[in-house]
Amino acid sequence: MDLERQNRPPVDKIWKHGAEVFCANKDDDPERVEFWLENTIRVFDELSCTAEECLKYIISLLRDSSYYWLKMLVSVVPHRKVIWEFFQEEFRKTYICERFMDQKRKEFLDLKQGCLTVTEYEKKFIRLSKYAWEYVSSEAKMCRRLEDRLNKDIRLSMGVLELKEFVYSLIGPIKMRN
Structure with a gap:
């Protein structure tokens, strides 16, 4: 794939849905980078973009060193391997370091309600669960x-409401979001 000649789709529709340009280097805050990628994926999902369209749009969103990173990657990887899933995997490896992922995983594994409200605890549990999927891989x-x-x-105070029903009432919305 030649990035210079890539047939790029009009990007105004992704801007309207909240897509943003990405200018970054390896020293950027991994949480910000991860948020950018997740937001971009959400926009593509909302627009029901195909994998090929996602790749074309992403090229339009990358700037500066991130664009040159992709250009270099495309030049050394066989054309058939450069697909949307490959981009996401390589992007995460490059811009969202393994140490960050390990820290978030540990934060999830150490998470207890403590002084959080049940709602605050649930939100944090949901947010961090993606870093330790093997611990929450089933309902x-x-x-x-x-x-x-x-x-x-x-x-202990949940004698009237069966605890399992309570927990499932918290988890139900999670399953619908995933």
Whole structure:
């Protein structure tokens, strides 16, 4: 794929849905970079873009060193391998370092309700769960982990409402979002 000659689609429709330009280098805040990628993926999903369209749009969003990074990557990788999933994987490797992912995973593994409200705890649990997918890969595992980390007094005071029903009521919206 020649980035200079790439048949780029009109980008105004992705701007209208909240896509942003990405100018970065390896020293950028990984959380900001991850947010940019997730937001971009969300925009592409909203527009029902094909994988090929996603790749074309992403080229239009990259600037400066990130554009040159992709240009270099495309020059050394066989054309058939340069697909949307490949881009995401390589982008994460380059701009969202492994150490960041490990820190977030540890933060999830150490997460307990503590002084958080149940809602705050749930939000944090949901946000961090993607870093430790093997611990929440099924609804049962997710519920068990969420339940085990709730404050003891909350678990004990839930005699009227079956705890499992309570936990599933928290998890239900998560499943619909994924």
